Amino acid sequence: MISRSILFSVYCFAFACPALISQAVEPSKSALPAxxxxNDLLWELTLASRQYTTPVLDNGQLFLGMNDYFLEHPAQKTTGGGLLQCRNPETGALDWQMVIPRFEEGDIAPSHFNRWTCGLCSRPALDESRLYIVSPRGDILCLDRKGQADGNDGPFKEEAAYMELPDETKIQTTDGDIIWAHNMLEENKVVPHDVCGSSPLLVGNYLYACTSNGQDNKHQFIVNPKAPALIVLNKDTGQLAAVENEGISSRTFHCNWSSPVAxxxxxxTxxxxxxxxxILYAFEPVTATTGQPQTLKKRWQYDCCPERYRIKDGQLQTYSNHSKRSQEGPSEIIAIPTVVDGRVYVPIGQSPNHGPGQGMLSCVDVATGKMIWESDKVARTTAQPCVKDGLVYISDYSGNLSCLDADSGELYWQHDMESxxxxxxxxxxGENVYISTEKRVMWxxxxxxxxxVLHRARFRLSPITPMAQDGTIYIPTQRHLFALKASF
Structure with a gap:
């Protein structure tokens, strides 16, 4: 049994056919493992076949991103697309959902995305009445937090067409309400690769989003090396306000998947x-909209990929790929940087299809862009570092969970996660660190x-990043979502 001290710490830490299973479900039928x-299970949902986004809980609304494998809708069937769902955090009941059909043209050469049925891989950015996501179709959506329950607000009125509903089908009150949409493929000439796998950022009146611009279907070249990797939109209108012009796409190894942070x-700011x-870039925020899109002003940049990874014996190192894996060579930034106390912690990594390999965790001064320390004890990773009480916890694709000193980078310990x-x-x-592996184990x-080590739990499908809020811990897996109460 999980100790009461763990559940107590969860409580104290204030930090798609959806099948709702009540707490009274027979233990033998629940997917919750020892x-x-x-007795601590509040509710359990079967959501999807793939789910990669950490739940977001805000103002009594629980937002989830997933694919549409178990979609239940009166007028739409599964297409291999994505779903954004808004649910009641106390019961798990569905309030509304935004159906995002698969973009079939994304799998026509040289394009190579929206083919893996990964669904929605974007956590929403939230303000009081709206939310913002990067959809798997390559567009950025602004939606009403109430869905269609308070009517179709507009100016966007073509939800039925966007959802690819049959002609004459009426929008349901449980459907999503799009306020505006920005198509990055058309407006920014972006060609995403594999997935649109990042989350947008709100700073003031502007929304920052990674474009997922990347390689062609044969992994030979960047289809549009002139397309921006980062764009900025007016949050109220969706108007393009600014783009980066640092040439990131022209130097991209594989794709741009990291999420901007403030x-x-x-x-x-x-x-x-x-x-x-x-490379990690620091940009000054946009403060006003002009007639034409601005160029983001760079404050500084820091190369998180050491030169020795890029060049060896005077020769450019070969970048690893799915067909010719190498533990050496350069890597990009996929993980979301973590900012704490004027420092940013950011690792490098690659797609897990490229295999494990050498990595680097860098700690950089936010004010100057200068390195404070770096550690090659952390291998390639897509994981966001977790910084708490002067310690950095980070997992990697080589199978280690590392604990380092946040000030010096000293390695205190590593745990072999077996995968x-x-x-x-x-x-x-609370006082515990949770981490999961691709072999379905949560440590x-x-x-x-x-x-x-306190516990090792094996799930039916791989767990992703859990979250805790308001006395409840939410544990998502590729298929399920569990809500667990605290116990004393």
């Missing part, structure tokens, strides 16, 4: 973005400078 207790330093070229981690990041809840360890 050591978690059935950092406060010396009383001002900077927007940080990890590029597909392995790589790529669809989950470590998270600290729970004690936080601190000495390694202490």
């Amino acid at each position: 050591p978690f207790e059935q 950092a406060e330093v010396n009383g001002e 900077l927007v940080l973005f990890g590029g597909g070229d392995g 790589g981690a790529w669809c989950a990041s470590p998270v600290v809840i 729970i360890l004690k936080t601190g400078t000495k390694k202490e």
Whole structure:
């Protein structure tokens, strides 16, 4: 059994045919594994065949991203596309959902995306009445947080066509309500690769989004090396306000998948973005819209991929790929950077299809862009570092969970997870750190400078990053979502 101290720490930490299974479900029929207790199960959902986004809970609304494998809709069937769902966090009941059909043209050469049925891989950015996502179709959507329950607000009125509903089909009150849409394929000439796999960022009146611009279907070249890797939209209208013009796409190894983050330093805000070229960029935020899209002003850049990874014996190192794997060579930034106390922690990595290999975790001063420390003890990873109480926890695709000193980079310990981690990041809840692997195992360890393994739980499908809020821990897997209460 999972200890009551763990559940107590969860409580204290204030940090798609959807099948709702009540708490009274027979333990033999629940997908919740030991050591978690059935008595603590509030509700359990079967959501999808693939789910990669961490749940977002805000103002009594629980937002989830997934594919449409189990879609239940009166007028639409599964297409291999995505779903954004808004649910009641107390019961798991569906409030509304946005159906995002698969973009078939995304799999026509040289394009190579929206083919893996990964669904929606974007956590929403939220304000009081709206939310914003990067859809798997290559567009950015602004939606009403209430869905169609308060009517079709507009100015976008073509939800039925967007959802590819049959002619004369009426929008349901449980459907999503699009306010505006920005098509990156048409407006920015972007050619995403594999998935549109990033989350947007709100800073003031502007929305920052990674475009997922990348390679062709044969992994030989960047289809449009002049397309921006990062764009900025007016959050109210969707008007293009700015683009990066640093040539990131022309230097991209594979694709751009990292998400922009905001950092406060010396009383001002900077927007940080990890590029597909392995470089971390700091941009000044947009403050006003002009007649034409602006060029983002770069404050500094830092190369997170060491030169020795790029060049060896005077020769450019070969980038690993799915057909010719190599543990050496350069890597891009896929992970979301973590900003804490004026420092940004960012690792490098590659698609897990390229296999494990050498990595680097860098700690950079946000004000200057200068390195504070770096550690090659962390291998290739797509995981976001978790920084808590002066310690950095980070998992990698070589199968290690590492604990390092946040100030110096000193390695305190590593835990062999028996398998790589790529669809989950470590998270600290209370006094414990949770991390999951591709072999369906969730590890729970004690936080601190000495390694202490508490539990090893095996799920039916791989868990992704859990979250805890308001006395409830939410554990998503590729198929399920569990809501567990605290227990004393």
